[in-house]
Amino acid sequence: SPMAPFDLVIFGGTGDLAMRKLLPALLHRHVDGQIGPDSRIYGIARDERTDEAYRERVRDAVAPLAAADPRIAACLDEFLGLLHYRRLDLGSEAGWPEFAAELGDTPGRVRVFYLAVGPSLFANVADRLDGVGLAGGGTRVVVEKPIGKDGASAQVINEALGRVFHESQVYRIDHYLGKETVQNLTALRFGNALFEPLWKAEHIDHVQITVAETVGVEGRAAYYDKSGALRDMVQNHLLQLLCLVAMEPPASLAADAIRDEKLKVLRALRPIDGGNAGQLTVRGQYRAGAVGGQAVPGYLDELGAASNTETFVAIKAEVQNWRWAGVPFYLRTGKRLAQRMSEIVVTFRRVPHSIFGDPNDGHSSPLAPNKLVIRLQPDEGVKLWLMNKVPGPGGMRMREVAMDLSFAETFGGRQPDAYERLLMDVVRGNPMLFMRRDEVDAAWQWIDPIRAAWEAAHDAPKAYTAGGWGPSAAVALIERDGRTWHEDG
Numbered sequence: 001s002p003m004a005p006f007d008l009v010i011f012g013g014t015g016d017l018a019m020r021k022l023l024p025a026l027l028h029r030h031v032d033g034q035i036g037p038d039s040r041i042y043g044i045a046r047d048e049r050t051d052e053a054y055r056e057r058v059r060d061a062v063a064p065l066a067a068a069d070p071r072i073a074a075c076l077d078e079f080l081g082l083l084h085y086r087r088l089d090l091g092s093e094a095g096w097p098e099f100a101a102e103l104g105d106t107p108g109r110v111r112v113f114y115l116a117v118g119p120s121l122f123a124n125v126a127d128r129l130d131g132v133g134l135a136g137g138g139t140r141v142v143v144e145k146p147i148g149k150d151g152a153s154a155q156v157i158n159e160a161l162g163r164v165f166h167e168s169q170v171y172r173i174d175h176y177l178g179k180e181t182v183q184n185l186t187a188l189r190f191g192n193a194l195f196e197p198l199w200k201a202e203h204i205d206h207v208q209i210t211v212a213e214t215v216g217v218e219g220r221a222a223y224y225d226k227s228g229a230l231r232d233m234v235q236n237h238l239l240q241l242l243c244l245v246a247m248e249p250p251a252s253l254a255a256d257a258i259r260d261e262k263l264k265v266l267r268a269l270r271p272i273d274g275g276n277a278g279q280l281t282v283r284g285q286y287r288a289g290a291v292g293g294q295a296v297p298g299y300l301d302e303l304g305a306a307s308n309t310e311t312f313v314a315i316k317a318e319v320q321n322w323r324w325a326g327v328p329f330y331l332r333t334g335k336r337l338a339q340r341m342s343e344i345v346v347t348f349r350r351v352p353h354s355i356f357g358d359p360n361d362g363h364s365s366p367l368a369p370n371k372l373v374i375r376l377q378p379d380e381g382v383k384l385w386l387m388n389k390v391p392g393p394g395g396m397r398m399r400e401v402a403m404d405l406s407f408a409e410t411f412g413g414r415q416p417d418a419y420e421r422l423l424m425d426v427v428r429g430n431p432m433l434f435m436r437r438d439e440v441d442a443a444w445q446w447i448d449p450i451r452a453a454w455e456a457a458h459d460a461p462k463a464y465t466a467g468g469w470g471p472s473a474a475v476a477l478i479e480r481d482g483r484t485w486h487e488d489g
């Protein structure tokens with residue numbers, strides 16, 4: 001069913017995010033009938049361009065989608081008809097009053113401004129909107145990560161937004177929260193009675209969270225080199241995943257009920273600083289190698305300059321509260337790794353005593369611990385690894401076998417992209433899957449001392465060959481504890 005008509009304005013309307021994610025997501029929502037003919041979508045950028053030219057550009061960007069699906073092809077012109085382009089410059093007042101007049105004074109109509117631009121421009125956009133009366137009650141703003149580069153700069157940005165908008169108008173996107181499999185984490189934990197009694201240090205040995213990518217820095221080296229994997233991935237996506245695994249049961253799905261619980265997790269993270277960063281963290285940078293049989297250059301070659309920016313991070317984290325004390329949360333993420341693969345692995349404790357180890361039996365089958373593997377992408381699904389008897393008359397031979405729930409097989413169809421859900425949530429006014437200001441602050445509070453420790457130590461990131469699993473130090477980080485990174489079997 002269609003949503004009430006709304007206006008969505010994308011600053012950075014010709015940028016990578018708009019073309020690759022936002023407009024395709026809106027197209028899908030339109031095809032499914034959620035966006036009616038009275039809604040308007042504006043792309044904003046600095047150069048001169050007609051509506052027609054903009055529509056053609058978007059048509060090109062979504063051509064593969066239309067080619068793959070006749071439903072999309074059939075709706076495409078109608079969708080493109082919702083699109084408009086306006087030239088606006090943040091450095092000048094020219095055009096802003098006219099744009100405000102065009103949007104009009106439409107009480108009750110939801111108006112979303114999506115700031116798909118660098119964080120240094122957020123305050124600017126907010127002030128311009130305010131200046132022409134576009135910041136009022138019906139307005140919502142969406143800001144992309146990174147929100148700043150550390151706690152102090154995040155504060156400046158959030159305060160600038162806060163001068164113009166009420167916190168309830170600000171939607172801070174972490175697109176991982178919109179992924180179906182990430183939402184399913186909450187469903188799995190709180191929709192089943194099976195896991196919660198075991199979900200604590202007493203029964204869980206450790207947790208692994210991996211977000212591995214095969215891509216390099218693409219065309220984003222200028223941004224990425226100032227950021228690095230810690231800010232680009234850990235501060236937001238990995239910490240949010242950790243929160244969803246570790247949080248206490250919220251009383252409801254109300255946005256603040258969940259965000260309150262996530263915040264407590266962030267605040268309970270064991271601090272990592274100069275004293276322990278050497279033991280608890282590993283940073284890496286890829287060298288030339290091959291990914292999926294394809295030769296790829298090293299990070300420094302792609303950048304064309306010297307740099308100490310990390311493209312890989314592994315961290316042994318701990319949530320210091322009653323539920324989790326002593327349970328390591330091993331986090332790792334990197335670019336140019338062997339495989340695109342994001343997953344959460346919860347490894348349970350071993351049985352206290354094995355009855356299957358009798359050598360007189362002819363076998364002594366070691367028992368692997370149970371594991372719950374939540375595959376976020378690709379091959380979305382959930383596997384529960386259990387010990388089973390191998391059929392046959394030869395005695396109790398034990399083997400680890402997975403109960404395997406594949407999303408594609410079970411639910412069929414296409415997995416909607418995270419942005420589809422998130423954009424519609426903004427229009428609906430549901431902030432559940434967005435980060436509250438205090439969450440962002442708490443995440444930086446944990447990240448900043450790690451960054452500071454690295455800077456103080458002056459050590460270069462450890463080299464790793466593109467197409468592998470990161471520096472050997474990341475393997476050592478977990479093997480020192482007698483554990484190994486999970487490999488899909």
Ligand code: BG6
Nearest residue numbers: 145175213215232233237342377
């Ligand atoms: C973004 C990061 O937030 O997430 C990128 O800036 C990264 O560096 C991307 O590639 C990964 O997202 P996804 O949805 O492809 O896993």
